[in-house]
Amino acid sequence: MAQDTKQRLLDAGLEMLLRHGYNDLGVQALLTATNTPKGSFYHYFPSKEAFALELIECYMVEVHRGLDATLGDRSLPPLARVRRFFELTQEKYREEGYLGCMLGGVGQELSGVNEVFRAKIEQCFNAIAERIAGCLEEARQRGDLPADFASRRMADLLVNCWEGAALRTRLRRDPTSLQAMLDFYFAAATG
Amino acid sequence: MAQDTKQRLLDAGLEMLLRHGYNDLGVQALLTATNTPKGSFYHYFPSKEAFALELIECYMVEVHRGLDATLGDRSLPPLARVRRFFELTQEKYREEGYLGCMLGGVGQELSGVNEVFRAKIEQCFNAIAERIAGCLEEARQRGDLPADFASRRMADLLVNCWEGAALRTRLRRDPTSLQAMLDFYFAAATG
DNA sequence: GGTTGAGAGTAGACCGGTCGGTCTATTGGA
DNA sequence: TCCAATAGACCGACCGGTCTACTCTCAACC
Secondary structure, eight states: OTTHHHHHHHHHHHHHHHHHOSTTOOHHHHHHHHTOOHHHHHHHOSOHHHHHHHHHHHHHHHHHHHHHHHHTOTTSOHHHHHHHHHHHHHHHHHHTTSOOOHHHHHHHHHTTTOHHHHHHHHHHHHHHHHHHHHHHHHHHHHTSSOTTOOHHHHHHHHHHHHHHHHHHHHHHTSSHHHHHHHHHHHHHHHO | OTTHHHHHHHHHHHHHHHHHTTTTOOHHHHHHHHTOOHHHHHHHOSOHHHHHHHHHHHHHHHHHHHHHHHHTOTTSOHHHHHHHHHHHHHHHHHHTTSOOOHHHHHHHHHTTTOHHHHHHHHHHHHHHHHHHHHHHHHHHHHTSSOTTOOHHHHHHHHHHHHHHHHHHHHHHTSSHHHHHHHHHHHHHHOO
């Protein structure tokens, strides 16, 4: 037993937060879905907000794992690694039923009123863009991108446009917007 | 008096929905903010959900007004009109304190659980993309865009990427992501 | 090795507050 | 006179969170 009640809560929480968002994620609903008494939830987490922040942490662990697996793959040229990261992510979205990105969802919902979440999500996007920028910069130095390519800003742009495409994916429950966005970006950036 | 109670509710509702999202928009808070008794609200609107749908309708009226004012301006070449539409929109975001786009916000928050809103928001994006596609197509026929330019799909792409940049704008409370996105898109599209 | 005490974890009744929504009474202009 | 509109008390349901009671596990001790 021990810690696997906590893990069960986190696993179910990730799914529910992605689908329902923060305000529509009821603690009671989570407990019912996981057959957990309330006492256990508040034993592991001080509040619903702390729980959600930990869910974002979990989500980011997975994102970084994806970045490790793709950007770190030296058998591929750097641009192809970046592209592979997003294609891997797209595959993950498909498995989840095309509900888009949790960071985008929570960010949209809460950043208008909650400073803690606003700063947290912004920091997550920054971390992702930073790592992608590193790989783009490698591509630039190899001559795969124009010499005046602004890696860091173009990484932000890529992440932002991806999030927009992910929102559309959530609305349409299909991946075409993601694919179209990647095609356009890489054609334009290398062109 | 007459209908201006209703208008007051809609005006305040637009602001609150943009900032708080749907689930965190309390009917009571709206009534307090506008000094309106509950009886009046439910006299004009059958439910909170119907109210929010009417808010989206109002939002779209403004969007279409913006499209009319820009895409319909024959004194500018078609591509410049499209760009002006987004720059006008960016100006609107600025006035609101960079809270992004209401369609993106509500779409993200509700499309995972509420089919009515999901379909509604998707239809809104389609309507916008459709009108932009018309203008892009005009540009293509004039030779301002490549002959094989897929106007309709490129309009969707533009709208999607814009929404992503708008989310980032909301997170950072500044417009740089919007500007960067427009610069990239128009530079890349015109080749 | 059996007894016992401490603390992690489980269990769920219960709390005040707020939610969206209803109801009845009243007002005021046409 | 009539009815749109205002006014707000009131409703049951549910919200996140607290509290107490209980059940284990396991280590300390004679």
